[in-house]
Amino acid sequence: MLTIASVEVSRDLSVAKIYFSLFDPEERKETQDALERASGFLRRKLARQMNTRSVPILRFYYDDSAERGAHMSAIIADAVASNTTDDEQPSEDDDVAGKAASSD
Template sequence: MTIRTERVGNAIRKEVASMLTRGEIKDPRLGGFVNIQEVRVSPDLSYAKVYYTVFGESDQAGVADAWQRASGFLRNVIAKRLKLRHAPELRFELDHVADYSKRIDELLNGLEIPPADDSDETH
């Protein structure tokens, strides 16, 4: 990732997140329980993958549909606010990192590790 793509990705992440918190995206499926984790921009700036998480028992398919429907609006607003001649096409993907880390925690907590036997230690 180049400095420019990283900078554009961070700017897009901040802008989409602030639009969510300010309620500029009118779809109720995106209200309150969605968080923007990361944005990865292609080297030629033609597209950007926006990784998001959904908290609680929200309808993940509905959230994905809401992002798809809002993508054109978001692209237009981002182009204007970030003063980009060509804003990248936005592709939204559910970020599963939180689910993976929760599962790893559950597995680690379920392990039964016997206490260390001090008599076997050699000095």
């Protein structure tokens, strides 16, 4: 499944950078190729909708921010899980302090 993540249009409206993401990142190359092949068709459709003298050149870029976000979430979840595990196990300092308190 293709999602248009964002579009940036140059100030003079000559170029539109279209960022897309995919449900299956493995299809990135073939999807980008298909979008580039369809750019002429898409520009003609845009020309019918826009009231400008020219239609921007369409450039397609894969947006991997969702993948990077998922990766960062996994790192944070691992860190939290590791911290929770560390908190449940007494450290050597806790053992020494506990023995000293019980011998008083």
